[in-house]
Structure formats: structure tokens, C-alpha cells
Amino acid sequence: MTIRTIIEKALNNAVKLNPQLNSFLSIENEHALAQADTLDAGTDDLSLKGFPIAVKDNICTKGMQTTCGSRILQNYQAHFNATAIEKLNAAGAIVVGKTNMDEFAMGSSNESSAFGPVKNPWDITRVPGGSSGGSAVAVASGVVRAALGSETGGSVRQPASLCGIVGFKPTYGRISRYGLVAFASSLDNIGIFGQTVRDTAGVLGVIAGRDERDSTSANVDVPDYLAEINNEISGKLIGVPHALFGEGLDSEVRASVEQSIENFKNLGAEIVDIELPHAKYGIAVYYIIATAEASSNLARYDGVRYGFRAEETAALREMYFKTREEGFGEEVKRRIMLGTYVLSSGYYDAYYAKAQKVRSLVKQDYEHAFTKCDAIITPTSPSVAFKLGEKSRDPLAMYLNDVYTVSANLAGVPAISVPCGISSEGLPIGLQLTGNFWSENTLLNLASRYEEHFPLGAKPKIFAE
């Protein structure tokens, strides 16, 4: 089979399913087929040769749109490739399209996109999760085997859980963020979706590593993530923070994750009790730090150098105000204003400085926990996929979806969501494994063994042939 055939199939499926799912903002026929023909003509042995991949629309792809799901960047064309894209291209992977997302990655349901919500392929009346919902659905609906997303507070793991696929957030500094449009720089990561843990690991191995163009990328050796993926996991220590299995957790999700703890025992893992006493403050810390950093990062959208500019303004200041008012959507404005508020004179110490201190406590919780265990198990999301519109008028209720995921971003540790069950309504449930800094290998090994022995055994209603 030629690479052109593989890529044509992915492109055709994307075109066919997009009217129902709205997961792609652009489908890149021309670029993708040209690349396929080049690879077909060559004889290089590449690790991801001809592998179709979908990319969240906040990761720069040269010559393609990069809108961040926002009106303010609606016509923006990236002029360079993100390092992750450069590395994927060099390994033979082909970007087939850019995916829909919550505007500037702010949201947990994909409803804040300026280009309409993405639908969950298990039930199109429900959200796919967010903010990387388009990438999650592109994988879950079988268009591609893997996709890139971005994570600031769970934006890969939460939609992976709600769509029944694998979602991975690496250690902060593991993957270069060069070319990832900034939201909250001390929390942002590029993350990976996969139909399987193996596909996820294969992509990670290609895009991980130090990059001179991102000074926060760390100079830590990149191991062969596929080499240890099938190792036995007997004797591995899995920590359970029982206090996090209480209030606010859907009973079916709890039962499913508790069953998966038993399943890990049956695979030979040992279960230990741990505590993360400050995890319950994670959301509060997150919505101070993330909004503060966003208010600063999004100051660049002013209608001068790129993007949308409001028409017919008499003077510069009016142009700034109108451009930002018309260009940004509701959730983005809410977060810019929250960030402006917590950083403003007289409030800085009470909010931002306080949050930085509690962030230290959240990180210390993990440091203590990882003296006792190799990985921590929790649910990924407190519920299965909820209905479109159910939480969109209540921002705080929406923020609480991230209760299990934000702490890993605050601390900088890696975490993975793996499908672990199906609810009585036929919707997928995900478990989350969180690991120590740079322990991607351990997480992928645990996740892969789990997936092999306890496969989900179900597919979404909408799935590409």
C-alpha cells in the first residue's frame, strides 16, 4: 500500500465525518498529499513514515492556518513550524488537518471555540471535553491514530477520557513548546492523543527532547519509550489517594476506577495508600496562575502585527479596545479579566503570591507521595461526557471538571489517561496515572499493560471505516 493511499483514506474520512463532528477546522489535502508523494518516492526508513496525524490549531504549521479557535486569529497563517511539527515531519508523519479547540485552549468542553463546538462521537448530543476536543475526536472517530493537543490544566487527558482514547501529558520541559501559542507559559505543554499507548509512545519518542528555541525545554536524555512498554509490572507500587474518591465524583466513574485498581493488583502491582492533602486547592491555584499568565500572554493580540483588527476606529487606543472586544470570545475575556484582577495593584499578594505558595505545597505533596509509590491512580474526570450546553452558562461548574488533572500541571509531573470502562449510558470512563518527574517510561509501561489486559472492547457510534 502506498503512503498516498493511507493519507487519502485519512483525508476522505476527515471530510466525511466533519459535518457531524466538527473536529477539524482545516483539512490539508494539498500539503498532505504532496508530502505523501515525496515519501513514496523516497527509500528512507523513518519511524513514523506515512503516519497521518492531526494537530490542534494552536500549534504552528507552516503554510497552514493556526487560529487557536479564535476570531482574532481567524485568517492567521503560520510562517514557521513548531519544533514538534518539524520533528514529526522529519520522522515521516504527515499532518492531515488542524483541529478545533476551545478558544485559546480555555475550556473543558470545546464549546468556547469561535467555530462551533465539537461533538462527541459516542453521542453527538454530548461534549468531547476540552480544550483539545477536536484532536481527541479526530483520534476517537478513527480518522487518525494519533494527534497533538496542548495541556495547561488537563486539556489532553480530560477529552481523552471523555472520548475513550489515550491522552498523555509529559513532564514540563520534555517536549519543546516552540511554536505552541502561549496561554499560561509555566503550565503549558504539548500533549499526545493515541488510539493505543504504543502509538502515543511512538509519537512521544519523536518529539521529546531539548530544543534551543525553547529555553524551558530540559536537557534530559530521551529514552526509547517503546523498549520497556511491554515489561512486566509486578511489584510496581501504585498509590491511591482515597480522599480524592469522595465528594463530586460520579458513582459509576468511582466504581470503574476502583475496579481498575483491582485489575492492576491482578497484574501484580502493589497498591499503597497515599495522601495529596493540597490537591483540593488545585483548581483555586490554577485559576489564579493560569488567568494571570493568560492576561499577560494575550496582551499581544492588539490588531497591530497580525490577526483581526476592528474596522473604522478613530485612534489607536480605541482600535486596541474594539479589536480585543470583537476578536475575543466570552470565556477568553472572562479569563483575561480574572487574570488582570488577581495581578492588579493591591490584590497581587492576596491572590497571585498566595497561589504561588500553595503551588509549592501541591508540588511537595507529589514529592512525598513518590517516595512511597511509582504512580498514582485517580479518575481523569469526575464524570462522563456531559450534554452540550449543560455547563456553558456556569463557568465555575465548568472549571471543576479539571479537579483531577490540574495538579499535575501545577507540579510539572507527567500523567496519562487510559480508557477503563463504559458507563450505563454507553459512555467511556478514563483512569489517570500520574508519575514522578521524567517517569514517562513507567507510566507508558503501566498504561500499556493495562490496555493489553483490560481493553475497552467498544467503539464510538461514529467511527471511520
Added chain:
Amino acid sequence: MDVRQIAKLAHLEITEEEIELYTPQMTEIVNYIEQLNELETDNIEPMLGGLTEEGKATDTGRDDLVKTSLGQESALSEAPAGVAGHFQVPKVL
């Protein structure tokens, strides 16, 4: 909470409808985040960024070499308005 003043600081022109929408929502969120005040943090060091110990140790210095960059034409091509190799904006005053 004075949402009108916050919007001004954030360079957002805001409508009366938006003030009515945002004021209760933002008040509720700020009340929620104030739960951090339960914690005694006087002797806790702030965590300033996301970097790991290994990340902090990474040498970010490099040789000061001239490299090609985006270039004027490419840098200007996304601008809403430009003239003679410059970005163009409405009058300042």
C-alpha cells in the same frame, strides 16, 4: 467587583450586558479561589515557574551568532495594515 474598571485595565471595550453577565460570575469565582486563605503559608517558598530541577540546570546560553530570521516581508504579511515596510496603526492622539 468593578468589572468596568478591570476591563479598562485589560484593554477591553465592554458593554452593559457584559458587565451584568460577568460581575456575578467573576465574584463567584473569586470567592471560590479565596479558599486558599484557609492555608497558613507564611514560611512557604513560592513556586515561581513550572521548571523542574533538571530544567533549571539546563544551560540556556548559546553562541551569539547571526542567523536568518522571519524577514521583513514575512513579518509584515499578516499585519492588518502596513505601509512602506512598517506596521500601520490609527493616529495615536
